[in-house]
Amino acid sequence: LSPYFPPDQPKRFQNVHRLFGVSNILRILKHVDPSKREDTVKSIAYEADTREKDPVHGCLGVITILQNQVSKLKDELAVARDQLYLLQHQTSLLHPQVHTCSLTLSPSRVIDR
């Protein structure tokens, strides 16, 4: 494993070793294409670091926060697009000759939740 764990980052190896154990990491790496082993070690090290910071939730804590953020942003975007649609409609009724915006918008909500 030494090529993947530079000696100036002992904490990295320590966390990974503690969470997964060397034999488990070697087994994961054995089943991965050699060109992907560097990325595999990086993601394993990330998981180990995250588990050290949050022993209860680990990566799932980060994923839950990001999922909530995506959900909130989708809601905000849907509201902004609805308002934009209404305002464009209102402006085009008042001034049919005015080109307010070149966008084609629909009031439909963001669907791909």
Next chain:
Amino acid sequence: LSPYFPPDQPKRFQNVHRLFGVSNILRILKHVDPSKREDTVKSIAYEADTREKDPVHGCLGVITILQNQVSKLKDELAVARDQLYLLQHQTSLLHPQVHTCSLTLSPSRVIDR
């Protein structure tokens, strides 16, 4: 570990055992408050399942996808809010008496990246 791994979900235990090993899970659980142990096992099982599906990236793959999605949504929201601000400004110049929208908007981009 048996209370956390119901016998009708053998795959759950199998994945967790393969990725972390029983002794590592027991060590994690020992350092966690008993009331948090159920959540801890759930997040460990999630990590193991995700690593089985994507042996190279594991949870980091999910996190990267979500981070890209957050970034894209923030950009789209900033564009929609800028357009809304411009349109409101344009409408208020044409018809100062018309209340187009009760929102208070500014053209500033979403800052908390």
